[in-house]
Amino acid sequence: MTERIAVIDEQGEIQYVNDRWSSYGHDNGSNIQHNWLGINYINECENASVRGDVTSKSAINGISNVINKNMATFHLEYPCHSPEKIQWFIMTVTPLEINETIYCVISHQDITERKLAEDTVKSLARIDWLTDIPNRRTFNTFIHEEWKRCARLNTPMSLAFIDIDHFKLLNDTYGHHYGDTCLTKVGELLKGFVKRPTDMCARYGGEEFVLVWGNTSLEQSTKLVEKVLQEITSLNMPNNKSPTSDFLTVSIGVAEMLPDRANSASELIVNADRKLYKSKISGRNRVEN
Numbered sequence: 001m002t003e004r005i006a007v008i009d010e011q012g013e014i015q016y017v018n019d020r021w022s023s024y025g026h027d028n029g030s031n032i033q034h035n036w037l038g039i040n041y042i043n044e045c046e047n048a049s050v051r052g053d054v055t056s057k058s059a060i061n062g063i064s065n066v067i068n069k070n071m072a073t074f075h076l077e078y079p080c081h082s083p084e085k086i087q088w089f090i091m092t093v094t095p096l097e098i099n100e101t102i103y104c105v106i107s108h109q110d111i112t113e114r115k116l117a118e119d120t121v122k123s124l125a126r127i128d129w130l131t132d133i134p135n136r137r138t139f140n141t142f143i144h145e146e147w148k149r150c151a152r153l154n155t156p157m158s159l160a161f162i163d164i165d166h167f168k169l170l171n172d173t174y175g176h177h178y179g180d181t182c183l184t185k186v187g188e189l190l191k192g193f194v195k196r197p198t199d200m201c202a203r204y205g206g207e208e209f210v211l212v213w214g215n216t217s218l219e220q221s222t223k224l225v226e227k228v229l230q231e232i233t234s235l236n237m238p239n240n241k242s243p244t245s246d247f248l249t250v251s252i253g254v255a256e257m258l259p260d261r262a263n264s265a266s267e268l269i270v271n272a273d274r275k276l277y278k279s280k281i282s283g284r285n286r287v288e289n
Contacts, residue, residue, distance in 0.1 A: 004108040007096065010067055012042030015103065024108075041106065059091060066093045066104055077111065088115040128203040130180055131187030139202035139210055143265045146198060146214045151259035158221030159268050160211040160254040161276040162190070162228065165284045166242040167207035173241045182237050182248055183207065189231055193224055210272075218256035222289045225252045229287055249285035251276060 004021040006014050017036045042060055049056035055078040062074030074093040081087060089108045096103040128135040134142070143159070150157045164170070164182065171179040183203075190201035190209055198214030211228070213221055229252060237248035253275025257268045279288035 002110060006036065006041060006106045008041045008063075008104050008106060010102050012040045012063070014039045014041050021108075062091075063093050063104060063106070066095055067102060069095070077115075086112065086116070088112045128187070131184055131203050133187045133191060133209075134200060134202040136202065136204055139200065139204065139212070142200050142202075143212055143269070146200075146212060147259045147265040147268075149198070150214050151261070153215070154258070154260075155215040156217050156256050156258050157265075157268065158213045158216040158218060158254060158256045159272045160221060160225045160228075160252055161204070161272050162186070162209040162211065162225075163251050163276055163280070164207040165244050165249045165251055165280075166239065169241055170239045170248070173239070185235055185237065186232060186250070189235070190228070192231075193228060216256070218254070218289055221254050221256060222287065225254050225287050228252065229285070233285075244284045251279040251284045252287045253277065253279050254287060254289045 002020065003018075004024050005016075005018045006021055007016040008014050014036050022035060042063060045056040045060045045063075049060070055076065058076055059078075062071070062076055065071040066074050072095075074091075076091040077088065078091065079086075079088055088111050090111050092107045092109070094105045096105050126134060126138040147157060164186065167179065167182075170182065186209060187201070187203060190211060193199070193211060194201050196214075200210075200212045202210050202212075204210045211221075211225070213224070216224075229250060232248065232250050233245075235248060238246065239248050240246045242249070253272050255268060255271035255275055257263060257271065259265070275288045279286050282288065
């Protein structure tokens with residue numbers, strides 16, 4: 001049996017624990033040195049809450065609701081991490097009636113493997129499968145959150161659109177495998193321009209990428225994207241049928257706004273997109289701000 005199981009009475013006093021419960025407490029430094037019988041589990045939860053355990057209050061409320069028949073069962077998923085190990089458990093509280101006396105069965109089951117798998121799936125849903133950088137959905141969430149943060153702090157926000165020049169021609173000339181390689185190389189390069197939690201690079205769609213910098217002026221962001229332009233050119237990825245250059249190039253549009261209640265992140269996106277369009281019609285392989 002992998003669950004840790006205890007039975008408590010209506011006052012919270014432990015009447016029974018299985019071997020797994022006892023051994024887990026011993027292995028994790030519990031101060032309780034005997035078999036737990038007579039210990040008040042609710043009091044132990046209250047003590048844990050005083051020490052800063054934020055889930056203990058929820059556990060106490062859940063146990064009380066089951067004892068008082070306000071809930072048929074109670075479930076609580078909670079972390080129990082240590083510096084050496086990540087662990088997740090689910091606590092289940094169910095009623096037990098013996099000779100008209102109400103008890104509660106409390107079990108704790110290790111769900112670490114499931115939680116880690118769920119986290120992996122969530123992470124994959126946020127990342128573009130090809131370039132291994134955030135996808136458009138993640139970008140949409142990030143930019144609106146960062147917009148609100150910059151509005152609170154009254155600091156500027158910059159956004160740049162980066163579009164690979166003549167990408168369809170590149171695919172037609174070299175094949176889609178080479179096109180994917182170019183996208184991957186650009187995504188990898190853009191990661192080097194994300195240094196802070198307030199920054200993000202993402203694949204916006206197709207051959208288009210985006211860079212976001214919180215608390216960053218147009219002057220600062222322009223210098224950054226000019227370096228992006230140079231480094232992408234320095235990749236020396238052939239595109240010899242391109243009318244712009246024999247090598248891979250990009251067009252970049254960058255814009256800045258000071259977030260407030262009168263505007264929105266959508267306006268910044270539109271402004272940067274307009275600058276990108278101007279960069280394209282002005283000859284490509286350039287930055288427009």
